[in-house]
Amino acid sequence: MSVDPSTGVALQRLVAELERGIAPLDLRRWTLCVAGERIAVHAGVGAVALLESMEALRTADLAASSLQLFVIDGRSDGIALPDTVVTRRHGFPPGGLGAFSAEGIHAFYQPHAGVLSVLDAPKRRAWCWVRDVTALPYYEFAAPLRHLLQWWIVGRGGALVHSAAVGTSEGGALIVGPSGSGKSTTALACLEAGLSFAGDDYVLIAPGEPPTVHMAYATAKIVRDALPRHAHYADYFRNLGNVDEKPMLFMHEAAPAALLRSFPLRALVLPVVARVAKTRIVPAAPADVLRALAPSSVMLFPLAGSLAFRRIAAWCRTLPCFRAELGDDPRDVGTAFATWLSRDFERVRP
Amino acid sequence: MARSFGLIDPPNISEVIDGEVMIINLESGSYFSVTGAGAAIWPQLIAGTDLDSLATILEAAFDVTAAAMGHDLGGFVDRLVEEGILRQRDPAGASSATAIGPPGQTRSYQGFGFERFDDMRGLLVIDPVHEVGGFGWPEVTAAEKKAR
Numbered sequence: 003m004s005v006d007p008s009t010g011v012a013l014q015r016l017v018a019e020l021e022r023g024i025a026p027l028d029l030r031r032w033t034l035c036v037a038g039e040r041i042a043v044h045a046g047v048g049a050v051a052l053l054e055s056m057e058a059l060r061t062a063d064l065a066a067s068s069l070q071l072f073v074i075d076g077r078s079d080g081i082a083l084p085d086t087v088v089t090r091r092h093g094f095p096p097g098g099l100g101a102f103s104a105e106g107i108h109a110f111y112q113p114h115a116g117v118l119s120v121l122d123a124p125k126r127r128a129w130c131w132v133r134d135v136t137a138l139p140y141y142e143f144a145a146p147l148r149h150l151l152q153w154w155i156v157g158r159g160g161a162l163v164h165s166a167a168v169g170t171s172e173g174g175a176l177i178v179g180p181s182g183s184g185k186s187t188t189a190l191a192c193l194e195a196g197l198s199f200a201g202d203d204y205v206l207i208a209p210g211e212p213p214t215v216h217m218a219y220a221t222a223k224i225v226r227d228a229l230p231r232h233a234h235y236a237d238y239f240r241n242l243g244n245v246d247e248k249p250m251l252f253m254h255e256a257a258p259a260a261l262l263r264s265f266p267l268r269a270l271v272l273p274v275v276a277r278v279a280k281t282r283i284v285p286a287a288p289a290d291v292l293r294a295l296a297p298s299s300v301m302l303f304p305l306a307g308s309l310a311f312r313r314i315a316a317w318c319r320t321l322p323c324f325r326a327e328l329g330d331d332p333r334d335v336g337t338a339f340a341t342w343l344s345r346d347f348e349r350v351r352p
Numbered sequence: 353m354a355r356s357f358g359l360i361d362p363p364n365i366s367e368v369i370d371g372e373v374m375i376i377n378l379e380s381g382s383y384f385s386v387t388g389a390g391a392a393i394w395p396q397l398i399a400g401t402d403l404d405s406l407a408t409i410l411e412a413a414f415d416v417t418a419a420a421m422g423h424d425l426g427g428f429v430d431r432l433v434e435e436g437i438l439r440q441r442d443p444a445g446a447s448s449a450t451a452i453g454p455p456g457q458t459r460s461y462q463g464f465g466f467e468r469f470d471d472m473r474g475l476l477v478i479d480p481v482h483e484v485g486g487f488g489w490p491e492v493t494a495a496e497k498k499a500r
Contacts (some may be wrong), residue, residue, distance in 0.1 A: 004440075180471065289372035289385070297383050297472045300376055307378050308365045315367035315374070 010104035015108060019084035020129045024072050027079055035061040037155060037206045037216040038264070042067035048078030051145045055219040058261055059255035069154060071147070076116075077134040078082055083118060084131075101304030108153050109306045115142055116290070118147040123157055140247045142238075142296045144221040151218060152303045152310065153179050159209035161310040164298040167200040167215045168192040169283045169343060172214060173268035175324075178295040184273045184328065188335060190232070193222075195336030197343065198262030199253055213267045213317060220253040220261055231332065239340045269322045270295065271339075276327035281338035286325035292318040354402035356443035357429060364437050368394055375437055381472045384437065387465030389414060389421075389429050392452045398438070400446030404428065413453045413463040421461075428464035435468065 030046040040282045045053060046108040052073060074081055101110040106123040107327055116133025128150045132138060152162040166189035174197070177185050186202040193199045202223060206216040224232055226249060229239070238256035239249050253261055271283065296314050300307040328335050363379035373386035373394045385464060386394060392413065395408050403425060411421050432438040453459060 136424060287372075288370045291371050292367070292374055293383070293385065293469075296367075296374065297376060297469070301378055301381055301383075301472055302376075307376070308362075311365050311367060315369055319369055350447065 005206055006081075009108075011317070013102060013222075015082050015121075016109060016120060017127075017129075018258050020072070020120060020131065020220045023081040023084065024074060024129075027074070027081075029072070029203050033061050033063065033067065034059040035063065035263075036151070036218070036344050037158070037160065037208050038214075039068040041069045041071050043071050043073065045073040046075050046079035048075035048133065049073040049130075052130075052132065052135055052138070052143060055144060055146065055221045055252055057252070058217065058220040058258075060147055060264065068126060071150070072127070072129045072130045073147075074129065075135040076131060077136070081131065083133070094252050102283040108149075110149050110304055115139055117142065119147070119153075121150055121153045123153070128154070133161050140241045140244065140250065144223060144250055145219050148204065149303060151206065152306045155206050156306045156309045156313075159313070160207050160213070161299065161313045162204055162206050162218060162303070162308075163295060163310075164203065164302075165205055165295060165315060166202045167205045167217075167265075167267075168197045168339065169200070169215070169262065169268070170198060170264045171262065171265055173212070173266040174198075174200070174262075175269040175271045175339075175344065176207075176215065176267065177271050177273055177326075178291055178293070179273060180294065181299050183294070184275060187225060187228065187332065188273045188326070188328065188339070189334035190222055190224070191332040192339045193253075193257065193260050193336070195333070195340040197340050198265075199257070199260050199335070200262050202258060202266065203205075207267060207313075207317065209313075210323065214264050215267045217261065218334075221250055222253050222256075223248040223250045228332075258268075267317070267321065269324055271326050272322045273326045276329070277333075278327055278329050281335045283327040283338060283342045284325045284327065286323045288318045288323045290325070291323040354404040354443065355429075356400040356402045356441050356442040356446050357397060357433070358400055359398040360436060360439050365446075366394070368380075377436065379477040380436075381470070382435075383469050383472065384435065385467040385469070386463070387467075387479040388462040389424070390466065396447060396449060399445060399447045402443050402446065405449035409449045409451050412451060413459060416460045416461040424464050428466065431466055439491055490500065 027046055029046060030050055032043050034041045034043055034056055059112045109117045109120045114289055115138060118131040121130045130147055130150060154205050155162055166185040168174055168189050177188050179185050189199060190200045199221055200215050200217040202221060204218050206218050208214045208216060235251055235256045242249050272286055272291050292315055296311055299314055300311045362441055364375055366373055366375040373391045375384040389410055402451050407422050411418050425444050
């Protein structure tokens with residue numbers, strides 16, 4: 003893609019505006035361990051709530067940080083969307099937003115959610131500006147900073163993928179599929195069968211042989227009809243009042259012992275509702291798994307999609323792929339995954 | 353004159369896996385699956401190898417007549433052009449064709465499989481993504497504000 007030289011100027015100006023805006027703020031500071039590296043977080047008081055799903059990644063380790071990340075709530079921190087040529091531009095694209103990159107700076111604005119993400123890779127600094135934390139859609143709390151994390155991990159040879167992940171410290175699997183395909187339900191069923199949980203919707207994959215799954219968010223979303231089955235988590239349900247949205251749990255609150263922050267990635271599993279008595283996990287065509295995993299991992303991430311796609315395809319080629327024909331009973335689903343991972347995995351490996 | 357084609361990238365990206373090509377259009381939200389003879393020649397097709405040469409190597413690799421292969425290959429490429437995946441390019445500098453499969457052995461011809469998937473498009477409407485070369489994005493319009 004050819005880059006308009008003025009894009010670089012506009013992005014440098016956007017960064018300068020953000021730096022000027024945050025300079026006088028009294029920001030809260032803490033460190034997250036993300037995919038084995040340290041990210042220093044500097045958040046406005048109002049913006050702290052946005053990062054609750056990443057609380058399990060908090061670390062007291064003061065090793066040098068790979069990234070300085072500033073999270074700002076426009077409303078409570080009193081910072082308007084930076085007024086640069088970029089933000090004043092009218093006319094295109096008609097959908098109302100764009101993603102821009104020049105000189106190692108990426109910027110992406112989501113006007114509906116009111117989230118501006120900016121990464122200055124050469125300077126190892128990033129900013130997430132939100133118009134109003136209290137008005138954000140629930141999925142921004144479930145998986146905040148997605149674009150920044152994707153750009154950051156793609157620059158390290160990995161990818162943020164749209165997948166659940168369960169396993170043990172010996173290894174585990176991605177549970178892949180588009181939204182509504184049963185990733186969260188399967189992941190919770192696995193957790194209740196004794197497997198550990200690294201995420202229900204987005205996880206980070208770092209390169210290696212095998213690659214490593216890293217938790218990004220301790221979020222577990224629940225289908226509203228299934229709430230009675232998860233009544234033991236009732237004290238931890240969030241977002242119950244918004245009937246058009248999914249209730250969710252932050253597992254560092256609801257089941258902290260079940261969290262596993264990283265594990266070797268051994269397999270990719272595509273769940274399919276099969277209406278069978280017993281769940282079966284059988285070999286699957288890698289292309290079927292790629293088709294289930296890649297579109298939603300790639301399309302929603304401007305400026306990273308092409309690299310993420312290449313990496314996801316490579317993992318689908320090199321790791322064993324399976325299809326889980328799900329039974330109706332979630333307990334059976336969880337038991338089948340746990341048994342497969344602990345005993346049968348090597349036998350059914352393609 | 354023989355025609356050559358190339359992938360329109362951006363917005364399309366493609367990967368070959370296990371005898372199947374997956375193509376994603378990052379702007380429209382559509383994605384595509386190519387199987388059979390189309391997958392067998394995909395890397396050469398998007399590298400600009402001309403259609404006549406591709407037809408020759410496909411005829412050698414599959415149990416199919418030249419006439420049928422020429423017809424099917426032309427139809428396949430026309431469909432990809434129609435979908436905004438391929439565009440005609442200057443054949444100068446394009447790769448020459450290399451045989452697919454072991455010499456002297458032919459595979460059963462299953463045609464050019466092509467499937468389009470639009471199930472992701474709704475997500476892009478919720479928060480559409482555009483990778484563009486210029487800069488700037490418009491402010492939210494009054495109509496959009498009202499719709500919230």
